[in-house]
Structure formats: C-alpha cells, structure tokens
Amino acid sequence: FITSPLYKGISILQEVVIRRLFTGLLVFSLCVLTWGAFADEVLPKPTKLVVSTWGFNLDLIRKNIAEPFKEKYGIEIVYDLGNNAARLARLVANKDNPVVDVVHFTRAYAYRAIQEGLLQPYNPNNIPSLAEIYEWARDPLGGHYAVGYAVQHLALAYRPDKITPPVTSWKDFWRDDVAGYITLPDMNTTYGPSILIMCARAWGGSEEDLEPGWEKLAELMPRLTTIYRRSSEAITLFQQEEVWLAPIPSFAWGRLTAAAEATGFPVEQVIPAEGLVGELSVVAVVKGTPNAYWAEKYIDFILSHEVQTAEALDLVDSPVNMYVELPPEIGAKLTYGEEIIDALIFFDQAFIAQHLDEWIARWNEIRTQ
Structure with a gap:
C-alpha cells in the first residue's frame, strides 16, 4: 500500500499514522464479525414463545399470527389465556421466575404491570415495523414499555x-x-x-x-x-x-x-x-424473560402490514399500521378511516x-x- 505512487514522499510519521489507521479498521471489522457470531450464540431460538392474551377470536388469531409466525421463525406460539385481572395476577405470582414472554393488555392494566415492575422496555431497533404505525401507538405509556397494536x-x-x-x-x-x-x-x-x-x-x-x-x-x-x-x-x-x-x-x-x-x-x-x-390494546415484553429478542420479533410481526391487514379483514382488530387499506364495508365496522382517526382522543x-x-x-x- 505504502509503495503506491500516490504516497511517494510522505514522511515516516505519516506512514505510521496510516498504518495504525488501517490496523484499527481491521480490528474493528473483526470485532463486528465476532459480535455477530456472539449475538447468534447468546440469542438462541426457543422452540416456543408464551404469549399472554385474551381468548377472543382465538381460531382467527392462530390463523393470522401463530401459524405464519411459526412458518417464518420456526417458533411455536403457546397462549396463556384469561382476562386482564387474572393474567396480571399470574404475572405478579411468577415475577421472580416468569413463565410468560410477551403480554397483551389494555393500557390501564399495562400501566399497572409497569408499576409492579413486570414489564421491561423494548428495543426499537428490533421492531422495524414501528415506522409503519401511527405515532400515538408507538409508545403510548412512555419509556418504551408497550406498543399499541390495535385501536x-x-x-x-x-x-x-x-x-x-x-x-x-x-x-x-x-x-x-x-x-x-x-x-x-x-x-x-x-x-x-x-x-x-x-x-x-x-x-x-x-x-x-x-x-x-x-x-x-x-x-x-x-x-x-x-x-x-x-x-x-x-x-x-x-x-x-x-x-x-x-x-x-x-x-x-x-x-x-x-x-x-x-x-x-x-x-x-x-x-x-x-x-x-x-383506546389501545397494547403488547409488551415481560421483564426477566430469556426470550426478549424473540418477544420483540413477535411484536414486530403483529405490527406488520400483512398481519394487520389479515386481522382487520377478519374483524378481529382495527389496524394501527398506517398503510393498511380496507374495503369500505370492512372499514365501516372498525376504527378506521381518516375521519375517525383524526377525531381520536387518548387520555393520560x-x-x-x-x-x-x-x-x-x-x-x-x-x-x-
């Protein structure tokens, strides 16, 4: 490299600086490659992900979420079902040894779960679909503790x-x-x-x-x-x-x-x-789960255009993904359309x-x- 005609006449000091610069870049590149391998090692793919949610429309949810999620990632979704109060109580009981990876709540119960120290902030870098949803759904409780996935x-x-x-x-x-x-x-x-x-x-x-x-x-x-x-x-x-x-x-x-x-x-x-x-139905990562990365992948998945469209067409949930387009006869039955979305008020x-x-x-x- 230093013998290139472009570098004739440079001083010894300059040569030393250039060599150190390239050595540093080489070390940095090796670190990045090593970290990538290390990340794969410390983030093993689980065979299942436990999702706490309500029991409504479960057949449709399996069709639109659980089955395609398993097809994409090879991870089975196992559901922990019940109303908000019962599921919150179970999270409290298992706080020191959580058996649930990701939880669906209303905003009110998610807020209680935060106060109880049951949820952990999500990593936005692992949820690229956040860019596709309405701003008021991205962090409705603050602190990156929950994401609104249905309105x-x-x-x-x-x-x-x-x-x-x-x-x-x-x-x-x-x-x-x-x-x-x-x-x-x-x-x-x-x-x-x-x-x-x-x-x-x-x-x-x-x-x-x-x-x-x-x-x-x-x-x-x-x-x-x-x-x-x-x-x-x-x-x-x-x-x-x-x-x-x-x-x-x-x-x-x-x-x-x-x-x-x-x-x-x-x-x-x-x-x-x-x-x-x-009002929003929200989803969050349970504090202490060893599968936080995959819980975030699950959140990203249910915010995706494909899943949000499927859930809306089946009248399971109204979409928060801004790019979902629905037939008028379907949209009329949901929280959907510019007039309704612009009129929404979310209280603290x-x-x-x-x-x-x-x-x-x-x-x-x-x-x-």
Missing part, C-alpha cells in the same frame, strides 16, 4: 327513528326527549373514566377541571335507564327498546348492527363534536390510574343520591 374508539350510538333532531354531541344526553332511554358504562370499566372526562369537556371543563362533568353527571343519573358493565348489556337494552342512546365501544359495533338487523330497528354511529375517545393513563379510586367512590355516591 378502538367509543362512539355514540342512537336510534334515528326515535330521536330527532340527530345526536351530534355528548350534551344530547341531557335532552328532555331522551330522558329514560339512555345508559352509560360503569366507572369501573375500560371506558368509565372517559365518560367523566368527556362530560367535563362538553360542559366547559377539561381533564384538569372535572367539576363541570361531576355536576352534570349528578344531574343525569335520574334520567338513566341503567348503568351497564358489559357492552352486551347495552346491546340487549337497544334490542328491548329500553335504550335509544348510549356510548358503544367500536369492538361491539358489529354485534349492535347485527342485532339491529335481526330485530328490525335502525341504529347510527355518531362522531360527537367533542371528539372520539380512543397515568392520570386516570392516580385518581380512579377517588372517582369510583364519588361515582357510587352520586348514583345513590
């Missing part, structure tokens, strides 16, 4: 044959013509706290000033048909014509429209003037968790007045 919303459903003029706002719950034909979710449910915040926003308050919401909810309580804990209860009330107006989560919209068609009554979904309450889960016990107590107090 839902809380819309207002009403009977247009019973209510005129049309419903356009949360304020319409206080109209005299709907009194006795309305219902709300209980405070101790996924969307209960959001009801309080949206009522406050509708009547001049905010997330920081909830008193207008509390005052109006106390006024509204005697006008309610009942308070529901499950969306299936609200759907039954619509079928029995006991309810004409209610907040309905998007995952239940398909069941409501099916019930409406079967029973023969019209129902419409409204984006209220105050916006749509948004840490703030809600901090005040929830206080809110539940006050809610129960005004219910019994």
Whole structure:
C-alpha cells in the first residue's frame, strides 16, 4: 500500500499514522464479525414463545399470527389465556421466575404491570415495523414499555327513528326527549373514566377541571335507564327498546348492527363534536424473560402490514399500521378511516390510574343520591 505512487514522499510519521489507521479498521471489522457470531450464540431460538392474551377470536388469531409466525421463525406460539385481572395476577405470582414472554393488555392494566415492575422496555431497533404505525401507538405509556397494536374508539350510538333532531354531541344526553332511554358504562370499566372526562369537556371543563362533568353527571343519573358493565348489556337494552342512546365501544359495533338487523330497528354511529375517545390494546415484553429478542420479533410481526391487514379483514382488530387499506364495508365496522382517526382522543393513563379510586367512590355516591 505504502509503495503506491500516490504516497511517494510522505514522511515516516505519516506512514505510521496510516498504518495504525488501517490496523484499527481491521480490528474493528473483526470485532463486528465476532459480535455477530456472539449475538447468534447468546440469542438462541426457543422452540416456543408464551404469549399472554385474551381468548377472543382465538381460531382467527392462530390463523393470522401463530401459524405464519411459526412458518417464518420456526417458533411455536403457546397462549396463556384469561382476562386482564387474572393474567396480571399470574404475572405478579411468577415475577421472580416468569413463565410468560410477551403480554397483551389494555393500557390501564399495562400501566399497572409497569408499576409492579413486570414489564421491561423494548428495543426499537428490533421492531422495524414501528415506522409503519401511527405515532400515538408507538409508545403510548412512555419509556418504551408497550406498543399499541390495535385501536378502538367509543362512539355514540342512537336510534334515528326515535330521536330527532340527530345526536351530534355528548350534551344530547341531557335532552328532555331522551330522558329514560339512555345508559352509560360503569366507572369501573375500560371506558368509565372517559365518560367523566368527556362530560367535563362538553360542559366547559377539561381533564384538569372535572367539576363541570361531576355536576352534570349528578344531574343525569335520574334520567338513566341503567348503568351497564358489559357492552352486551347495552346491546340487549337497544334490542328491548329500553335504550335509544348510549356510548358503544367500536369492538361491539358489529354485534349492535347485527342485532339491529335481526330485530328490525335502525341504529347510527355518531362522531360527537367533542371528539372520539380512543383506546389501545397494547403488547409488551415481560421483564426477566430469556426470550426478549424473540418477544420483540413477535411484536414486530403483529405490527406488520400483512398481519394487520389479515386481522382487520377478519374483524378481529382495527389496524394501527398506517398503510393498511380496507374495503369500505370492512372499514365501516372498525376504527378506521381518516375521519375517525383524526377525531381520536387518548387520555393520560397515568392520570386516570392516580385518581380512579377517588372517582369510583364519588361515582357510587352520586348514583345513590
């Protein structure tokens, strides 16, 4: 190299510098190659990955996720099933020796899991599909502890044959013509706290000033048909014509429209003037798993365009991948489309968790007045 005509006349010092530079580059290259081999050695591929999730639509989830994941990586997905509370309790019980690799939760339970020290931050470099999802889904709880992989919303459903003029706002719950034909979710449910915040926003308050919401909810309580804990209860009330107006989560919209068609009554979904309450199903790596890398590969896989499209077409979940395109008849049944996505509002889960016990107590107090 030094004998090249380009380097004739250089000083001995310059020659030494050049030789050291190339020696350094050679060592660096060898280190990179060695680290690659070492990484493969310390990240062995497990035969299975234990995924904690709900039991809904499991056949479709196996078809869209478990089977193609095994085909791609040679790793079997084994499911740990149950509701949020039961699965969180199992994570706590096995905290010192985790048996689950990756967990699906609502934001509220994921936040509790973080507080319990049950989750570990994910490595964004191992999840390239993050670049394809909406920004609000990439790190919804902060600290890179969880990723939103499915989005839902809380819309207002009403009977247009019973209510005129049309419903356009949360304020319409206080109209005299709907009194006795309305219902709300209980405070101790996924969307209960959001009801309080949206009522406050509708009547001049905010997330920081909830008193207008509390005052109006106390006024509204005697006008309610009942308070529901499950969306299936609200759907039954619509079928029995006991309810004409209610907040309905998007995952239940398909069941409501099916019930409406079967029973023969019209129902419409409204984006209220105050916006749509948004919610996320999130996925996270369990702290202490020896398979963290593969848990991140699983997260990357379920965020991919192919899986997000498959899940949406089967009406399992609404996509967070920005590049998923759906037929109109499918998109209409999901949290999908520019109008709905632009209307979404996500409330601070840490703030809600901090005040929830206080809110539940006050809610129960005004219910019994």
